[in-house]
Amino acid sequence: MNKYLTLVILFFAGLIISAINPHDYFTWILEVFPAILGFLALLLTFKRFRFTYLTYVFILLHCYVLFIGGHYTYAMVPAFDWIRDVFHQTRNNYDKVGHFFQGFVPAMIIREIFIRRDVIQRKGWIAFLTICVCATISVLYELLEWLVSVTSGSAGDSFLGTQGDIWDTQSDMLFAIIGATCMVLLLSKVQDLRISKMQT
Numbered sequence: 498m499n500k501y502l503t504l505v506i507l508f509f510a511g512l513i514i515s516a517i518n519p520h521d522y523f524t525w526i527l528e529v530f531p532a533i534l535g536f537l538a539l540l541l542t543f544k545r546f547r548f549t550y551l552t553y554v555f556i557l558l559h560c561y562v563l564f565i566g567g568h569y570t571y572a573m574v575p576a577f578d579w580i581r582d583v584f585h586q587t588r589n590n591y592d593k594v595g596h597f598f599q600g601f602v603p604a605m606i607i608r609e610i611f612i613r614r615d616v617i618q619r620k621g622w623i624a625f626l627t628i629c630v631c632a633t634i635s636v637l638y639e640l641l642e643w644l645v646s647v648t649s650g651s652a653g654d655s656f657l658g659t660q661g662d663i664w665d666t667q668s669d670m671l672f673a674i675i676g677a678t679c680m681v682l683l684l685s686k687v688q689d690l691r692i693s694k695m696q697t
């Protein structure tokens with residue numbers, strides 16, 4: 498079976514499973530919508546710009562993070578309730594996993610585009626600007642969460658998911674920056690190798 502088709506099947510399997518009796522469908526739609534939008538964008542651009550398979554795999558992993566968060570809501574993922582109780586945390590921290598991926602995976606996408614499209618002439622700037630773009634994406638997402646919460650009232654509380662933490666927005670952005678930084682530090686050489694193999 499075509500390896501890309503396998504990823505598509507896994508995407509839809511995760512999406513369908515997450516849609517079975519979620520906590521509430523309004524929150525589910527809000528949480529999985531970025532994954533659906535991303536899938537459509539990747540599908541439409543697949544022939545013109547095909548990412549490395551490694552990047553597609555991590556995009557799928559990010560989608561699964563969104564599917565789980567959409568099904569349970571980020572504040573109520575059972576495994577992280579258990580972690581909260583065992584380690585005496587004050588909240589369910591699954592949303593921090595989501596925001597870490599919100600930095601890590603976009604960093605893979607952005608860095609690959611920068612390199613393969615030769616966007617930045619001075620290569621020493623690639624790492625810094627990749628992290629900057631990811632930080633900007635995180636800021637825009639937090640503004641979107643705020644807008645949805647303001648316009649939908651209590652219906653948007655599960656989407657906002659602050660759990661009473663007044664610093665939730667700031668820590669969400671921090672985790673996205675940490676995720677982007679980890680990608681640049683830990684996976685750049687692997688990504689470079691995959692890009693070079695694709696271009697030969």
